[in-house]
Amino acid sequence: MPDKSDKQISVFAPATVANLGLGFDVLGLALIEPGDTVKAQVVLEPGLRISKISGDGGALPLEAADNTAGIAAWHTLKKAGVEIGIELEIDKGLPIGSGLGSSAASAAAAAYAVNLLLGSPLRKKELIGPCIEAEAAVSGRHADNVAPALLGGLILIRSMQPLDLVRLPIPEDLFVVVVTPEVELSTKEARAVLPGSVPLPDLVSNTANLAALVSAFYSGDLGMIARCVPDKVVTPARAELIPGCMDVINAALDAGALGSSISGSGPSVFSFCHSQRSGIQVAEAMAAAFSKADLSCRKVVSPGNCCGVRRL
Numbered sequence: 497m498p499d500k501s502d503k504q505i506s507v508f509a510p511a512t513v514a515n516l517g518l519g520f521d522v523l524g525l526a527l528i529e530p531g532d533t534v535k536a537q538v539v540l541e542p543g544l545r546i547s548k549i550s551g552d553g554g555a556l557p558l559e560a561a562d563n564t565a566g567i568a569a570w571h572t573l574k575k576a577g578v579e580i581g582i583e584l585e586i587d588k589g590l591p592i593g594s595g596l597g598s599s600a601a602s603a604a605a606a607a608y609a610v611n612l613l614l615g616s617p618l619r620k621k622e623l624i625g626p627c628i629e630a631e632a633a634v635s636g637r638h639a640d641n642v643a644p645a646l647l648g649g650l651i652l653i654r655s656m657q658p659l660d661l662v663r664l665p666i667p668e669d670l671f672v673v674v675v676t677p678e679v680e681l682s683t684k685e686a687r688a689v690l691p692g693s694v695p696l697p698d699l700v701s702n703t704a705n706l707a708a709l710v711s712a713f714y715s716g717d718l719g720m721i722a723r724c725v726p727d728k729v730v731t732p733a734r735a736e737l738i739p740g741c742m743d744v745i746n747a748a749l750d751a752g753a754l755g756s757s758i759s760g761s762g763p764s765v766f767s768f769c770h771s772q773r774s775g776i777q778v779a780e781a782m783a784a785a786f787s788k789a790d791l792s793c794r795k796v797v798s799p800g801n802c803c804g805v806r807r808l
Contacts, residue, residue: 517757551588571626593680597641648804670800686761725755740789751781
């Protein structure tokens with residue numbers, strides 16, 4: 497049960513870049529910002545409710561059973577075996593349908609906040625299950641956003657059933673650029689365009705590149721990372737949904753990016769860079785390319801190795 501001194505807790509969960517090009521549903525990376533903030537407090541009235549959501553323009557439901565924060569919080573209480581009145585407030589710092597793990601950030605922040613209120617009976621890794629249940633309700637059963645949002649860093653999801661995660665090392669000088677155009681793309685729509693079958697040569701190419709990418713993270717070989725990001729399956733299909741997408745990717749590469757692809761389901765596009773200075777230059781080039789497609793955008797230049805959810 498929560499302490500009297502711990503009746504209200506605020507938690508921040510960061511944006512995440514899923515897939516990293518060719519690691520569809522198996523790779524996810526935490527960013528330094530932006531993110532969602534969830535405030536959780538114990539209340540006398542039994543049950544779980546969301547009292548306020550800001551930053552979403554009224555798009556998200558206040559009903560806890562229909563909101564990823566509420567669902568994750570409920571499953572956290574259930575997993576901990578505790579019945580208590582909880583009220584949540586959500587401040588959306590992430591745009592909805594951005595390809596940055598917006599629903600996962602809300603879920604991760606809520607699950608972690610509730611766990612802290614209870615005195616932390618569950619480890620961070622044990623909160624992934626409740627967050628997966630939340631994701632399943634809105635965008636499918638996958639952990640490539642919720643795992644890095646909770647644990648930080650770069651996570652490989654080897655298996656969902658049973659859940660098996662591998663933390664990958666990140667080269668110290670690796671930076672990640674994310675440019676998010678002001679257009680919404682739902683995960684459902686982005687998954688609907690994926691091919692039902694994959695030509696064998698494309699499967700072989702992606703498998704080889706994914707194995708080499710993992711090796712490159714362990715060795716810190718930035719040159720190898722640059723050769724491994726291109727994806728022949730998911731990215732070409734989703735690029736058609738994002739105005740100017742391939743021009744943005746090409747602009748990033750021309751500006752010195754190690755590699756560039758779609759973040760999650762899009763429309764955000766990410767790039768790997770060898771320094772912060774390079775990242776700033778690449779971000780400007782990517783934004784300029786989106787501008788040619790009549791889209792304004794937000795830019796983030798983040799260290800490659802960032803912490804996940806944290807108490808404020």
